[in-house]
Amino acid sequence: MRLYFIVAAVLCYAFVDSRKIRGISSSYKRFYRERKSFLCIDGSKIIPSEQVNDDYCDCEDGSDEPGTSACPRGRFYCTNLGYRPHYIPSSRVNDGICDCCDASDEYNSHAHCPNTCWNLGQRERAYVEGQMRTLDEGLRLKQQLIEEGVLLWREKQAQLGELQQVSEDLQLKLEEHRRKKHEAERLKEQALKALEARDGGLTPQGSSVIPIFQLLDSNNDDRITAEELKAKVVFVHDEEKSLTEEEAQGLLGEGRQMDLAMFQHTLWDVLTRGDSIKIKDSHAAAAAAAGLVGEDPHVQAADRAAEWEATNLKKVEEAYETVNMEISDLQKKLAIDYGANREFLFLNSQCYKLKVYEYTYTLCPFNEITQKSTDGTEVSLGVWGTWSGTPKNQYGQMVYENGEPCWQGGSRSATVTLTCGTETALRSVKEPSKCQYIMDFQTPVACQPVLKQQGIHSEL
Incomplete structure (x- = not known):
């Protein structure tokens, strides 16, 4: 009891x-x-x-x-x-x-x-263990990418140094070729002056009187007539208006035609001043003068030398411009924040695509995001702006701004959230509000060791 x-x-x-x-x-x-x-x-x-x-x-x-x-x-x-x-x-x-x-x-x-706690816990543990395996593999891959990023950074720095040295060398070559071109042009000018003295004078553009006379003498009879003047000569201030018969006769003087000697002492002076009349086809006049100049061997040699130096100078100028553009582009790339260990450097110059219904989205990290419809229309959703992660994970989000204007006003923009994974790929795209996009971008470099420290809940 x-x-x-x-x-x-x-x-x-x-x-x-x-x-x-x-x-x-x-x-x-x-x-x-x-x-x-x-x-x-x-x-x-x-x-x-x-x-x-x-x-x-x-x-x-x-x-x-x-x-x-x-x-x-x-x-x-x-x-x-x-x-x-x-x-x-x-x-x-x-x-x-x-x-x-x-x-x-x-x-x-x-x-x-x-x-049902044990069964739920088993599934939870299996999921967490899978996440931990993914995290372990992601961290391993991240370390590889960090090491590759360090090497790539050094390569780009070395490339920048080489390009800057090439630029300095090209600058010296530019100065030398400019000097040579100037000297060649001076020698050509001397040859032309020697030819002028022999042929009786030059046009204001450096052309001889003989080819201009031959240009006006359309029928090559060593005479210029009123009809030939009307066909080849115009007034400086009214190129559309042709010379009248009286105006042409007035230029020829008392005779109805003009030979080379008379042309050189009368009409040639009027053409040389260039204040009242000119040759209608200035290109034809230049070509005619060049044809006569080309017959002189001294002028030919000087002309070839000047042309050679001009060609060389142009090549060096183009090379110098190309190298400086490469330097500027490389400096812009090196100025980007690629993470504390430059682990995101490998994403530069890469692009990742994802098709969602009728649209194909292309994310090019540190560059631009585009959206392409099935009909081929492509719009920019934004260009690289900045990192916008939390203080604990600064590199957890990317912001792309100033995309193409939206029909409701304002510009398109996109926020890209980086998540841990063993592959680098664009996983999802959503448009929660008009022309404002959010994307999930998976990559090993987004894996954080702090996640591993959290482990599995002690009560599981």
């Missing part, structure tokens, strides 16, 4: 104790130790300990009824051993629906809830 009372007392104490601490996490158990009175956790009221978990709400914060649904602000703690613990509103306690995987929320209802 005595043993019966002892067992009964123990069972009664166990019942009272379990009633009082039901729905409480281990960190809150200290508030519910066996005492004569209970202080509401918010400090608002002291009640007898018998009123804890008695299905009547005494505390405003609901702390006296953690295991019942009596308090509207109450919370019930699901221990969920083998899975993730969590809180549920106390209104869901004993409502016939299993909210805790260990069925602890339905301790006094008709619901028959199996304990």
Whole structure:
């Protein structure tokens, strides 16, 4: 009989104790130790300990009824051993629906809830272990990319130094070729002056009087007539208007035609001044003069030398411009922030595509994002702007701005979130608001060692 009372007392104490601490996490158990009175956790009221978990709400914060649904602000703690613990509103306690995987929320209802925590925990553990394997592999690949980034950075720095040296060498060559071209042009000018003295004068453009006379003498009879002047000569201030018969005759003087000697001493002077009349086809006049000049061997040699130096100078100028453009482009690339260890450097000059319904999106890191429809229309969603991650993960997001204008006004823009993965690929594209895009970009260099430190929850 005595043993019966002892067992009964123990069972009664166990019942009272379990009633009082039901729905409480281990960190809150200290508030519910066996005492004569209970202080509401918010400090608002002291009640007898018998009123804890008695299905009547005494505390405003609901702390006296953690295991019942009596308090509207109450919370019930699901221990969920083998899975993730969590809180549920106390209104869901004993409502016939299993909210805790260990069925602890339905301790006094008709619901028959199996304990599914172990199965859920197994799936959770398998998922977390898979994530950890991915993280391990991602971190391994990241280290490789960091090492490659260091080598690539050094190569680009060396390339920049080489280009700058080439630029300096080309600058010296430019000065030398400019000097040689100037000298060749001076020698050509001397040869032309010697030819002028022999042929009786030059046009203002350096052309001889003879080829101009031959140009005007259309029928090659060594005479210029009014009809020939009307065909080849125009007024300087009215090129569309042809000479009249009277005007042509006036230029020829008393005779109706003019030979070379007369032309050189009369009409040639008028053409030379260039203030009233000129040859209608200036290109033809230049070509005619060049034809006569080309017959002189000294002028020919000087002309070839000047042309050779001009060609060489042009080549060097083009090479110098190309090298400086490469230097400028390389300097811009090297000025970009590629991460603390330059781990993102390998993304430069790479592009990644993803087709979403009728659109193909192309992300070119540190450059531009485009959207191309099935009909071939391509628009810019933004150009590289800056990193916009959190203080803990500065390189977690990229912002691309100033894309093509949106039909509702403003420019398109995109935010790219970088996530850890064993491959580098564009995974998803969404448009939560008009012309504002968000993208998920997976890459090993986004893997962070701090994630590994979090590990798996101790209760799993």
